[in-house]
Amino acid sequence: MHRNAQKRLALLVKVLLVVAGISYLAWVNRHLVIHAGKFLIDGSYRSCVHRRRNYELEEKSSPLYVTKRIHGRLGNWLFGYSSLLGIAKANGYLPYFLSSHPLNSYFQLSHVRSSPAECLFDVYDDLPCTYTSSMMNLPSGNISIDGYIQSWKYFRFIEKELRQDLKVHPHLSLYAQKLFHKHLGPHIAAGRLVISIHVRRGDVLTPEARKLGFCHAPKEYFDNAMRYMLKLFPYSVFLVASDDIEWCIDNIKPPILKDLLSEAKLSKIKHDNPKIKSSVFNERVPIVYSKSHSSWDDFSMLMLCNHSIISVGTFGWWGAWFAKGHVVYYDGFPLPGSKIDHETNKEDFFPSDWVALSTGAFLKCGTSFFLLLFFTLQFTLILYK
Incomplete structure (x- = not known):
């Protein structure tokens, strides 16, 4: 009886292995199976x-x-x-x-x-x-x-x-222009460039999304991205669009230009824009938060900006593509080792002239420099011993 039970168990294991093998092959070739x-x-x-x-x-x-x-x-x-x-x-x-x-x-x-x-x-x-x-x-x-x-x-x-084909319907284009100037009119009239910041949170914060490899860009990334952009385009205003605008209001705060740029750089800005009052250099760079509940309203304004800071997802990607300016994207997406990370090729997704930044972009540059300096000194000492 005991031997018969062992035979039945061995047979059951073989059947299960065959079923598992067939199931695996069917999954790998699922499109062919569906077709057949x-x-x-x-x-x-x-x-x-x-x-x-x-x-x-x-x-x-x-x-x-x-x-x-x-x-x-x-x-x-x-x-x-x-x-x-x-x-x-x-x-x-x-x-x-x-x-x-x-x-x-x-x-x-x-x-x-x-x-x-x-x-x-x-x-x-x-x-x-x-x-x-x-x-x-x-x-x-x-x-x-x-x-x-x-x-x-x-x-x-x-x-x-x-770009010729993807033309917005005229009535929507007119509405977008009015909305854009409603939010940013005084800043545009003062000669400031408009830099968009798109922040996607919402659905990427769920445990299911995170398990796949989705993540949100943290506050530190936006701090780095704003400093990076202001060094290139110091006389600007930021426009923030998000599915979680309250988080943005609490966390995204532009720097003060005087803390970021040298006196020579500030003097050049003043020289190029004589109407600027020197007091603006002691204030935070202006920022406008879109409180629209329409994703299309936000998207239509992103398209009209001069330059773009994006977080994750295709919504911000396309807002930046339409804007045609300088683009910074979050390099921390997707989560390392995740399913999406294995499936994604960043070179295929982000154009080669867009700039990747992470939460530690500036720290990394500094750390790399000091490490290089340290090893150079060590090598020099060895040579001259």
Whole structure:
């Protein structure tokens, strides 16, 4: 009896190992499994697959289309549309968003259709914030991209065309100009540049998001970023937009210029702007906090700023892209060793001319310098002993 029980246990372990192995292979190849299942049970899908093969075999000259499934919110929609245009151009396909897509309510998109193209074949991009070169060589047939396609590299070669395409509807553009001047009019009239600060907190503070690798940029990062920007553009005003504006009011405080810049630098600012009163150098750099409850209101003002400080996420990313100025981003995202950290390629997500800063940006530079000096001295002493 005991021997029979051992045999049954060994058999059960083998069965479990086989099931686990099959499950793992099915998960790794889940897109292929889904495709095979749909091919077997869905006649219309099977017909589409055959039609796609005809494109390859017969080299038909009819246009091929590529579209993108709705994913996320405004920043993700903008990545989807922009990357779609670049991918389409690289493949010689016609891109489109459905006219019902919510992005159309903000922008006058040129590439839209009222109904989907026929026989769409799914292509997947599972990696966020990463450039996937295979997207630039799509299979034949009408394609629907499902996933992220979140990289500036997809559309870097069509940027001029893309900026022409992504035009805000006139009534929204007029409203944004009025809102911008309502918040910043006196500062703009005084000749100050406007530097935006976008702070995303909200959903990235949840335990679930943090487990994946999301995080928020802390106060120290914004302190460093403001000092960095003011050394480049000292006569400025900051505009803060956030989903947690009360935290920003309590934590984001610009420095006093006199504590940051040399007398020579202050004298040059005064010389370049004769109307400036010297007393402003003894005060904190002005800051305006947007208390709008509309994400679009905040976004439309971010687009109009001269330069940008961003934290995490695609919302601030696109506000900075539209502004076209100097951009600083938080280098502490995603959390090291997390799922998103393994999936993300920062070089693919952040343009090469944007500047990465962390909470200890200035300290790190100083520490590196002293370490270099220390080892140089030690090496010199060894040589001359």
